[in-house]
Amino acid sequence: MALLSVLTPVLAVVLCLVIGFILLGSRETKTTSTSTGKTEGASKADFRPWVDQDLQDDTEITAKEDEDGDWADSNEDEDLLHVPYSPPRYPEETMLARSKDLYTLMNQRRSVRFISPEPFPQEVIDNVIRTAGTAPSGAHTEPWTFVVVSDPETKHQIRRIVEEEEEVNYRQRMGDKWVHDLAKLKTNWIKEYLDVAPYLVLVFKQTYGILPNGKKRTHYYNEISVSISCGLLLAALQNVGLVTVTTTPLNCGPQLRLLLKRPANEKLLILLPVGYPASDATVPDLKRKPLDDIMVHI
Amino acid sequence: MALLSVLTPVLAVVLCLVIGFILLGSRETKTTSTSTGKTEGASKADFRPWVDQDLQDDTEITAKEDEDGDWADSNEDEDLLHVPYSPPRYPEETMLARSKDLYTLMNQRRSVRFISPEPFPQEVIDNVIRTAGTAPSGAHTEPWTFVVVSDPETKHQIRRIVEEEEEVNYRQRMGDKWVHDLAKLKTNWIKEYLDVAPYLVLVFKQTYGILPNGKKRTHYYNEISVSISCGLLLAALQNVGLVTVTTTPLNCGPQLRLLLKRPANEKLLILLPVGYPASDATVPDLKRKPLDDIMVHI
Numbered sequence: 001m002a003l004l005s006v007l008t009p010v011l012a013v014v015l016c017l018v019i020g021f022i023l024l025g026s027r028e029t030k031t032t033s034t035s036t037g038k039t040e041g042a043s044k045a046d047f048r049p050w051v052d053q054d055l056q057d058d059t060e061i062t063a064k065e066d067e068d069g070d071w072a073d074s075n076e077d078e079d080l081l082h083v084p085y086s087p088p089r090y091p092e093e094t095m096l097a098r099s100k101d102l103y104t105l106m107n108q109r110r111s112v113r114f115i116s117p118e119p120f121p122q123e124v125i126d127n128v129i130r131t132a133g134t135a136p137s138g139a140h141t142e143p144w145t146f147v148v149v150s151d152p153e154t155k156h157q158i159r160r161i162v163e164e165e166e167e168v169n170y171r172q173r174m175g176d177k178w179v180h181d182l183a184k185l186k187t188n189w190i191k192e193y194l195d196v197a198p199y200l201v202l203v204f205k206q207t208y209g210i211l212p213n214g215k216k217r218t219h220y221y222n223e224i225s226v227s228i229s230c231g232l233l234l235a236a237l238q239n240v241g242l243v244t245v246t247t248t249p250l251n252c253g254p255q256l257r258l259l260l261k262r263p264a265n266e267k268l269l270i271l272l273p274v275g276y277p278a279s280d281a282t283v284p285d286l287k288r289k290p291l292d293d294i295m296v297h298i
Numbered sequence: 299m300a301l302l303s304v305l306t307p308v309l310a311v312v313l314c315l316v317i318g319f320i321l322l323g324s325r326e327t328k329t330t331s332t333s334t335g336k337t338e339g340a341s342k343a344d345f346r347p348w349v350d351q352d353l354q355d356d357t358e359i360t361a362k363e364d365e366d367g368d369w370a371d372s373n374e375d376e377d378l379l380h381v382p383y384s385p386p387r388y389p390e391e392t393m394l395a396r397s398k399d400l401y402t403l404m405n406q407r408r409s410v411r412f413i414s415p416e417p418f419p420q421e422v423i424d425n426v427i428r429t430a431g432t433a434p435s436g437a438h439t440e441p442w443t444f445v446v447v448s449d450p451e452t453k454h455q456i457r458r459i460v461e462e463e464e465e466v467n468y469r470q471r472m473g474d475k476w477v478h479d480l481a482k483l484k485t486n487w488i489k490e491y492l493d494v495a496p497y498l499v500l501v502f503k504q505t506y507g508i509l510p511n512g513k514k515r516t517h518y519y520n521e522i523s524v525s526i527s528c529g530l531l532l533a534a535l536q537n538v539g540l541v542t543v544t545t546t547p548l549n550c551g552p553q554l555r556l557l558l559k560r561p562a563n564e565k566l567l568i569l570l571p572v573g574y575p576a577s578d579a580t581v582p583d584l585k586r587k588p589l590d591d592i593m594v595h596i
Binding site for chain 1: 378381383384385387388401408410425426427428429434443444447521522523528529531534538539540541568583587593596
């Protein structure tokens with residue numbers, strides 16, 4: 001009995017430790033599945049014999065097993081008629097000349113912040129957007145909405161939202177650098193081109209679609225798809241002698257979405273002011289990397 | 299003494315509970331900071347008076363306050379000379395004609411899985427990659443590496459890696475659909491074009507760079523930037539009459555990165571087989587959304 005009375009606290013401690021470990025264990029499991037299982041996709045990925053730890057970005061995590069990586073190989077295709085495809089074929093010297101010409105044209109493109117208010121035909125913007133809409137997309141979802149704003153009042157409201165957020169960004173960046181020239185910094189959050197440019201193009205990515213039965217359908221690779229379409233959009237602008245600057249307004253997405261009355265499945269990806277360059281436009285004297293720095297041939 | 303001996307187990311239990319709660323508490327804190335603080339950026343974002351809950355994707359989370367959303371407004375620019383910029387300007391009718399011509403050309407582009415083994419000049423690929431390299435990028439980091447593979451053995455190893463993972467994907471997708479025609483499914487994970495296409499272009503995004511002092515420098519918006527450059531790449535291929543299919547091989551990134559000896563900061567974004575279309579190439583009879591479905595004018 002005396003032995004038992006001595007042992008009781010020891011037993012109690014052991015019991016507590018066991019319960020404690022069980023509690024910690026279950027919590028650990030929950031934690032792991034919460035942090036990696038941001039979406040259903042990740043937990044399903046656990047079934048896989050080999051999981052790609054290196055690519056756990058947004059795209060991979062949201063990719064479920066009903067989506068393969070081959071964008072045009074989607075399930076929808078199975079029911080579609082396949083038709084012969086024979087695009088124009090050029091002789092080799094023509095290919096070379098065309099490849100060089102396009103490179104020369106695109107290499108003249110620069111991000112331009114000084115945009116002229118001069119108008120140009122709306123039909124040009126229409127064709128530029130049409131061109132952007134020819135981009136490939138995951139499972140051919142075409143998950144893009146291009147909001148083209150020429151209304152001066154709406155442009156001004158967009159400017160107000162963007163500048164307000166930019167000012168917050170810059171003031172925070174200042175931090176202990178109070179001595180820094182405030183006037184110089186101010187030019188950084190003033191975005192005059194948002195009022196001046198005849199058109200603002202706000203590119204929204206549709207993160208999901210709505211099926212006929214009302215259920216959500218995730219748009220896999222929507223950010224990559226919409227960014228690719230922006231690449232075509234930039235090419236199309238350069239092709240007609242218009243300029244823009246590629247901006248991703250930090251933290252402005254929800255406010256701009258509400259202002260432009262876009263639905264909840266659309267998120268702002270890129271904002272492009274579009275116009276002719278101002279006659280006194282300047283650009284920083286940046287250079288691009290030479291081919292050897294961006295290409296590896298095996 | 300007897301009372302003490304009775305109390306001892308109770309005290310031991312209380313002590314254990316206290317220690318247990320302290321342990322759980324600290325673990326909770328750690329868990330929270332790990333799951334939300336995926337990068338330094340997220341915790342810094344907490345300082346902000348207004349945090350964009352709607353845009354908590356990978357891009358926003360990694361965007362720190364030393365990066366604004368205006369890609370060419372980077373800190374580096376401040377020290378750069380600004381030079382006048384006056385690109386070619388076209389009359390309105392020329393703009394209209396050019397915008398229409400490019401749209402017509404790009405609208406002929408399709409994702410093609412049937413690629414001819416016929417060779418074409420390497421210089422064409424060089425110019426296509428040069429064109430892709432003219433894309434804008436966050437803070438002008440140019441965070442892309444284009445690995446061009448023409449070596450048959452390397453192409454075959456790429457095919458082996460991709461098909462192995464695809465087969466796992468498809469077999470899992472089968473699930474309880476055992477009765478489904480296996481032979482039909484098999485065609486989905488066989489990627490003959492990876493052997494046949496004269497060139498494979500593997501596009502890597504550089505998630506960070508290495509500064510002269512050896513420290514890492516995060517490449518903000520690297521996925522958007524590299525995807526935009528892929529848009530230019532697709533335009534450049536279409537412009538010379540070559541075809542490709544945009545693929546994002548699921549879970550193959552790390553194996554392909556090792557095979558191609560790319561450094562740890564590079565992650566595979568897109569794999570493009572490139573060549574002339576096979577003479578009997580077919581494509582699914584897909585339609586694109588009309589302008590009214592992708593554009594909103596305000």
